[in-house]
Amino acid sequence: MSEVKTNTTFKHVSYLWDEAKAAELEGDEVALLIYRSNLLGADLRLTNYGGGNTSCKTTAKNPLTGQDTEVMWIKGSGGDIGTLKKSGLAALYVDRLRSLENVYRGIEHEDEMVELFNHSIFDLASKAPSIDTPLHGFLPFKHIDHLHPDAAIAIAAAKDGKRITEELFGGAIGWVDWQRPGFDLGLQLRQCLNENPGIRGIMLGSHGLFTWGDTAYESYMNTLEVIEQCAEYLEENYAKKGPAFGGAKIESLPSEQRLKQAAALAPVLRGFCSSERHMVGHFTDDARVLEFINSNDLDRLAPMGTSCPDHFLRTKISPLVLDLQPGEDLSDVKALKERLAPAFEEYRQMYTQYYESCKHPNSPAIRDANPVIILFPGVGMFSFSKDKQTARVASEFYLNAINVMKGAEAISEYTSLPRQEAFDIEYWLLEEAKLQRMPKPKALSGKIALITGSAGGIGKAIAKKFVEEGGVVILNDMNEERLQSAGEEFKKQYGKDSYATATLDVTKADHIQDAFEVAALAFGGIDIVINNAGLSISKTIEGHSEKDWDLLYDVLVKGQFFVTQAAVEVMRKQAIGGDVINIVSKNALVSGPNNAGYGSAKAAQLHLSRLNAAELGADGIRVNVVNPDAVISDSNIWAGGWAEGRAKAYGITVEELPAYYAKRTLLNQIILPDDIANACFAFVGGLLSKSTGNMLNVDGGVAMAFPR
Known part of the structure; x- marks a missing residue:
C-alpha cells in the first residue's frame, strides 16, 4: 500500500481525529475501530446514515483452546457507524469465515451463506453479521473502511467510471464491477487485490468505496485522502462543465x-x-x-x-x-x-x-x-x-x-x-x-399530534405518552422559555425526530395558522388535536370583571373552536380521518361556588364538542372529551390566584387542596397528568376508533359529575 500522508488539511471532508483521545485508546483495536467509525459517520459527505461498514482484525485467545486466533470485528447488520458502539459489532473467527469458501456453492446460492456466518461467531454476544462480512473477511488488512461517499459514487456511477478511476489514481485504486453484496463479491475483492498488489483501495461500480490501513489511523487517513481526491476531481470538472444539470429551466420561489x-x-x-x-x-x-x-x-x-x-x-x-x-x-x-x-x-x-x-x-x-x-x-x-x-x-x-x-x-x-x-x-x-x-409498529406509529399547551402539566404528559406510543408531536406554548425547555427535554429523552415546536397563543389566529404550518412542514399534516390549553379564574359573581369573562371564553371556548377549525381544514386535505379531544373539566357538569365564568366556559366547551362531533363524523373525524378534576402537578391552571380562590371557596388552605380534592372522590385518589394522558390515548390508540361524541371522566369518581 502506498505511504499514508501526514497532511491533515482537507477541503471536501472533515479531519476529526483527536490524537489525545486516540492515545487513550491505544492498544485496544476494537475501541479504535469504534472511534474511527464514529468519526467517519459524523461526516455525511463520507457516508450516509446506516450506510457503509467498518472492521478491524485483532488477535484474541480461543476460549476453548487458549491459542491465539485472528478475530474480525465488524459493524453488525442494520447498524450505523456514526452511532456505533461495541454492542453493535459482530466478532468472527477469520479462519472459519474464510473456510466457508469450501462449502460455497456459487452465486445462485448466495443467501444460504449468511446463516453459515453463525458458524464463525467468536463473541457469542455479537450482533448478527451483515451481508458485507465476507467483503471485509477476504481482505487481509487490519483495518478496513467501506463507505458510500457521494464523490466516489459519482465516479462509480459514471458511464466511464472504470477508466476514470484508473486515470485519476494511476492504478492505486482497483475496480470491481457492480454486483450485489455477498460472498462472491468478497471473493472478487480478494481477486482484485491479488491482481493489483499494492493498491490502496477498490472502487465498487455504482456502489461505493473500499479503503484500508494497517492501523485505525492509517485507514482513516487513507479513506479521507481518497475521497478528497475524488471530490477535487469533481470540482475541477464542475468548473469546466458549466451549469449543472443543463442549467436552470425555472426559478425558485422566494x-x-x-x-x-x-x-x-x-x-x-x-x-x-x-x-x-x-x-x-x-x-x-x-x-x-x-x-x-x-x-x-x-x-x-x-x-x-x-x-x-x-x-x-x-x-x-x-x-x-x-x-x-x-x-x-x-x-x-x-x-x-x-x-x-x-x-x-x-x-x-x-x-x-x-x-x-x-x-x-x-x-x-x-x-x-x-x-x-x-x-x-x-x-x-x-x-x-x-x-x-x-x-x-x-x-x-x-x-x-x-x-x-x-x-x-x-x-x-x-x-x-x-x-x-x-x-x-x-x-x-x-x-x-x-x-x-423489525418490531411491530406501535399504536400511534405514523400519527401526528398537536396538543395545545404542551410545554408542561397535562399537555406535556399527553405529548410524552403519544411519543412513547410511536407518534410525533408539535409541542407548543405561549411561554417561549417554557417551550424551549420542553423541546430540550424531548430531544434528550426521545430524539430530534419526535417533535417540532411552535409558539402558540390560542387566542391569536396567526399563531394557530403558524402552528399548523409547522405541523405540515415538519411532519406532513395532522391526525390528532388535543385542545388542552386553558386557565382558571375563581371569583364570586360580583367579583368577575368583563376582562375575566372575555379571557376565559377567548381561551377555552373560542380557542378550542378555532384550533379545531384549523385542524379540520388540514384533516380534510388529507382525507384519512382524525381525532379531536377536548380537555374540559368536571366543572362542565358540576355547579360550584365562585365559578360562574370558568364553569360556564367549560360547559360551552363540552357542548361545542358534541356539536363538532355531529358535523365531522362524515369526514371520519372523531371528537371526544376528557373531563379531569384537580390536576395540580406542574399545571399553569393553579397560577394567577386560582388555588387561593378555590381554597377560599371551600374554607381550607391552599396546602390542603390536594388532599381535599382526593377525599371528596369515590376512589379517594389524587389525579395526575399521566392519568389524563392515558385517557386521551384510550380514545386515539385504536380500540375506540368507532367512538365519537363521548365523554370520559377522569376525576377519581365525583358523583355530582356523573353524566345524566
Missing part, C-alpha cells in the same frame, strides 16, 4: 413563499401517500435540491432512479415529479386533488409494473406502491415514510443521489442500476427477513 406552498400542499400529498397506512412526511428546500429540481435535465435524470443500493432501498426506484407551477394558487383543494390523483395512480401503476416484470417465484409480496420522494420544481422535495426518522433519512439519501448524478454528469454520463438489479436488491429475501424482524 424562501417564504416556498414554505407557504409546501405547507399548503403537504397534507394533500400525505393523504395520497397514506392510502395503505399513515405516513409521516419531511420537507426540504436545500439549495442542492432546488438546483436539481429546477433544471433542464430533471425530466431525463429523475426517472432513471438512483445507482447506489443504499439510496434506492430508502427512496424507491424513482421519485414522483409534480406537474405544478411554483406560485400557483393551491387553495382549491378539490381541484388540486383532481389534478394530482392521476399522477399518483400512474406512479402506482409504474411501480406495480416494475414489480410484476422483475419478480421471481419466491419474491416477497409487493410493498406499498406509493412514492417516497416527491419533487415540486421551484419549491422543494417532500418525502414520506412510516416515521419521521425514516422520511428524513430518505430525503438525505435522495440528496446523496442528486450529488451523485451531478458529479457523474460533470465527468461523463450518469448511469443507474438496471431495473432487474434494483429489484433484486429491493426485494432481496435477506432484506425481507430483516423487515420481518
Whole structure:
C-alpha cells in the first residue's frame, strides 16, 4: 500500500481525529475501530446514515483452546457507524469465515451463506453479521473502511467510471464491477487485490468505496485522502462543465413563499401517500435540491432512479415529479386533488409494473406502491415514510443521489442500476427477513399530534405518552422559555425526530395558522388535536370583571373552536380521518361556588364538542372529551390566584387542596397528568376508533359529575 500522508488539511471532508483521545485508546483495536467509525459517520459527505461498514482484525485467545486466533470485528447488520458502539459489532473467527469458501456453492446460492456466518461467531454476544462480512473477511488488512461517499459514487456511477478511476489514481485504486453484496463479491475483492498488489483501495461500480490501513489511523487517513481526491476531481470538472444539470429551466420561489406552498400542499400529498397506512412526511428546500429540481435535465435524470443500493432501498426506484407551477394558487383543494390523483395512480401503476416484470417465484409480496420522494420544481422535495426518522433519512439519501448524478454528469454520463438489479436488491429475501424482524409498529406509529399547551402539566404528559406510543408531536406554548425547555427535554429523552415546536397563543389566529404550518412542514399534516390549553379564574359573581369573562371564553371556548377549525381544514386535505379531544373539566357538569365564568366556559366547551362531533363524523373525524378534576402537578391552571380562590371557596388552605380534592372522590385518589394522558390515548390508540361524541371522566369518581 502506498505511504499514508501526514497532511491533515482537507477541503471536501472533515479531519476529526483527536490524537489525545486516540492515545487513550491505544492498544485496544476494537475501541479504535469504534472511534474511527464514529468519526467517519459524523461526516455525511463520507457516508450516509446506516450506510457503509467498518472492521478491524485483532488477535484474541480461543476460549476453548487458549491459542491465539485472528478475530474480525465488524459493524453488525442494520447498524450505523456514526452511532456505533461495541454492542453493535459482530466478532468472527477469520479462519472459519474464510473456510466457508469450501462449502460455497456459487452465486445462485448466495443467501444460504449468511446463516453459515453463525458458524464463525467468536463473541457469542455479537450482533448478527451483515451481508458485507465476507467483503471485509477476504481482505487481509487490519483495518478496513467501506463507505458510500457521494464523490466516489459519482465516479462509480459514471458511464466511464472504470477508466476514470484508473486515470485519476494511476492504478492505486482497483475496480470491481457492480454486483450485489455477498460472498462472491468478497471473493472478487480478494481477486482484485491479488491482481493489483499494492493498491490502496477498490472502487465498487455504482456502489461505493473500499479503503484500508494497517492501523485505525492509517485507514482513516487513507479513506479521507481518497475521497478528497475524488471530490477535487469533481470540482475541477464542475468548473469546466458549466451549469449543472443543463442549467436552470425555472426559478425558485422566494424562501417564504416556498414554505407557504409546501405547507399548503403537504397534507394533500400525505393523504395520497397514506392510502395503505399513515405516513409521516419531511420537507426540504436545500439549495442542492432546488438546483436539481429546477433544471433542464430533471425530466431525463429523475426517472432513471438512483445507482447506489443504499439510496434506492430508502427512496424507491424513482421519485414522483409534480406537474405544478411554483406560485400557483393551491387553495382549491378539490381541484388540486383532481389534478394530482392521476399522477399518483400512474406512479402506482409504474411501480406495480416494475414489480410484476422483475419478480421471481419466491419474491416477497409487493410493498406499498406509493412514492417516497416527491419533487415540486421551484419549491422543494417532500418525502414520506412510516416515521419521521425514516422520511428524513430518505430525503438525505435522495440528496446523496442528486450529488451523485451531478458529479457523474460533470465527468461523463450518469448511469443507474438496471431495473432487474434494483429489484433484486429491493426485494432481496435477506432484506425481507430483516423487515420481518423489525418490531411491530406501535399504536400511534405514523400519527401526528398537536396538543395545545404542551410545554408542561397535562399537555406535556399527553405529548410524552403519544411519543412513547410511536407518534410525533408539535409541542407548543405561549411561554417561549417554557417551550424551549420542553423541546430540550424531548430531544434528550426521545430524539430530534419526535417533535417540532411552535409558539402558540390560542387566542391569536396567526399563531394557530403558524402552528399548523409547522405541523405540515415538519411532519406532513395532522391526525390528532388535543385542545388542552386553558386557565382558571375563581371569583364570586360580583367579583368577575368583563376582562375575566372575555379571557376565559377567548381561551377555552373560542380557542378550542378555532384550533379545531384549523385542524379540520388540514384533516380534510388529507382525507384519512382524525381525532379531536377536548380537555374540559368536571366543572362542565358540576355547579360550584365562585365559578360562574370558568364553569360556564367549560360547559360551552363540552357542548361545542358534541356539536363538532355531529358535523365531522362524515369526514371520519372523531371528537371526544376528557373531563379531569384537580390536576395540580406542574399545571399553569393553579397560577394567577386560582388555588387561593378555590381554597377560599371551600374554607381550607391552599396546602390542603390536594388532599381535599382526593377525599371528596369515590376512589379517594389524587389525579395526575399521566392519568389524563392515558385517557386521551384510550380514545386515539385504536380500540375506540368507532367512538365519537363521548365523554370520559377522569376525576377519581365525583358523583355530582356523573353524566345524566
